[in-house]
Amino acid sequence: MPDILQNIFEVMSRGKALAATLLIGGIGFLAPQGADAGEFANHYYGQGGCACEAPSCDNGCDNGCGCEESNDPWKLFSEPVGGFDIGGWTQWGYTSESTGMFNDIPDRFNNHQSWIYAEKVADGSNGWDWGARADLMYGTDSYDTQAFGNNPGRWDYENGWDHGIYGWAMPQAYGEIANGDLSVKFGHFFTLVGYEVVPATGNFFFSHAYTMYNSEPFTHTGALATYKASDDVTLYGGWTLGWDTGFDQFDGGSSFLGGAALGLTDDATLTYILTAGNMGQRGDGYSHSIVLDVNITEKWNYVLQSDLVSFDTGAGQNDEYGINQYLFYTVNDEVKLGSRVEWWSSDAGFDHGGQSQVAGGQHSYYEATFGVNYKPIANLIVRPEYRHDWFPHGEYTQDIFGVDAILTF
Template sequence: MTLRWTMGVALVAFGGATASAETAIQSAFDYQLICCETPACCDEPSCGCADPSCGCEPGCGCDDGCADGCCDAGGCCGDACGDGCCGDACGCGSACSLFGDCCLGDPWTLQGHLDPCGCSPITFGGWTQVGFHTQNTRFSRDDNDAFAFNDHPGRLNLHQQWFYAEKVAEAPCCGVDWGFRADIMYGTDAVKTQAFGNDAGEWDYLNGWDRGGGYGWAMPQLYGEVAWSDWSVKFGHFFTLVGYEVVTAPDNFFYSHAYTMFNSEPFTHTGAIATYSGFDNLEVYAGWTAGWDTGFDDFNGGSNFLGGFSTNLTDDVAFTYITTAGNFGKRSTGAANAVSDSYSHSIVVDFALSDKLNYVFQSDLVSIDSQNGAIGANDQVGINQYLFYTMNDCWGAGARLEWWKTDGFSYQEMTYGLNYRPHANVVIRPEIRYDWTASDAAANNVGFANAEEFNSAKFGMDVIFTF
């Protein structure tokens, strides 16, 4: 609910007055209680011919025959048929919806159901991800190996049943604001999303959260945030800044993940990270965390720096550098259980080649106990290349080519995929992936008899419903 108080000027004439004092007071103070239903008045162009009590100017003409009072340059209602109100006459019908204009419709949100008036500063949401793949990612001969996200082949899996609550910290001009976020999820991805950098039994790792059959629970984020001026500081348990691909399924193009993402990057941290955005075209990050993948705990004194920066090199090229350095905790622990100095970085360069074509280059480096000059267990380097083509709001195509090296052994994978959005809440992601290595020794290193046994093609597809 929004309470609007409008104060007017009333003239009361004495001697022969035509308005009573009561009428003057009513004119001077006008209380209007308005429930801002979707779309909120003045916040959306579709305000159209809304009640004048909104106090806003109509976003579009009021006599154009459209339901929301909005016509685009071509005479269609809404934004190029995006709301589906103009039908085939404006090119939004089935004949051209495959690769031309498409009608996604309005998304259904949990927020809109729980808070229809838009009064709460807290946002609620989530998604459901269900998928099927023919083989696990080739890093173990055994299924159910927990060495990749897609590790339960040949069956339909609930990968992520996700819920979150969030209040974004948005600092006013000369003040301070606070925020928070809490995420909880269930599914086969939970084991890989728990704080496995902890000691057993701490936070959500091996603490009775696994439910069998590859399923379990995880709480990958629980943090507070404070923002003021150009600064914000996040403290608690949060997702990493490292890399390009992320744990949250709706934020990736592909169903499967790169070797580099799963093996050479942390997923979560516990600590504090500050962001400064006061520079022109530059955002800087710096903070401390208790190692990699920890949840309100450390392992063997895990303590490392997390930071970097992101900037736009040109209008079409974005560059991000993120590093971690120090004791990564469980990841920095060698065979002799001795903690070593560690360093990693991730470089991501995003090129907008055209309005529809996008190319991404990523390179990661992980060095564990590298001061002796020898290649150690966990020394890794990866180069990932992505190419995305957006056909329209409903269809997109992508390709990923990866070379990843660990312990002196090289592995490659190539993935081709589509994204199809039949509705604003739904995305379907089929893909074909091929993993290979040229070395029998590399295949032996991960439990395969030879390279021929390791090399294989696989099909996968998932559906994500967001809310």
């Protein structure tokens, strides 16, 4: 593992001058730079969301998610460097109000994610092969991307690198071996759980769902096996140090991560992913996420997600439930429309945008979001959206306008 990571960092260092410019200054924001968002999202197999090889997506992933390939995108390196593909993106955005979930610094223009990765895919089609990947990001999203399930000072969590609203995170650093239809990933990697993902390029919307932010892990440390049993069945199984850890173990964290992705038809995929055991900071318990992804027509795509979380936190039982529905419509190669309607319920409550939590049992939270993805060139996508949140128990409503732009390279 150390040799693999050393190779990655050596490769990444060759592009450090350009990477530093993009990460810190965001220079070149208006120029046509970067790989297509969908091409980059393809690297995120093993995640939910719009990563086109993700367990919750099938061939229809390009409907509504901004994942389809465009012609002639600009890339940081047109060919692999030392066997590694290198790429990334920079994301800048504005939100009128805080959602309390990633978009928590309102009424200003923020650099949410400036991201670079190096990857060698393990291809087992011709026998044994190895691969590896590392991701490094800078921005306001870093605090929610770090391994916050760690003990403070470990890996990228509260390690002194952050300053003000900006910080650094290294959400992935793993090796992988593959042979035939079986591959095993070991190290620090993104979760399988859910539909939405942390990387901005993997989502249709700028803002995030309550379910994704509150009831799902973002990263794990451990080992994860993927087995393609047939063209329609993929199985997952592995062990992790709980939720959101980076090469560290909190309070004896030790849990199972696994599930299956089933191709029901040529146009429908069903994915079931679970975690069970000691999740570390979240306590002992069980969670699952079920995602149904259906291409209704060539232009319409529908996604239904249902999550369940049940944890013993030590201070009491916390149960959470979420039901999210997404509907996407592809107007043409440049324009897509999308909507998300969500119900989320929790025993613990939620501190939304600085609002106080509500004690005294299970409470429901709702949001409806409507947005547009506009892709004027292969490397740039602009995502304006309108979001309405309401909590019946607190007689609370909020309307939020947000817009961001993602430039890939």
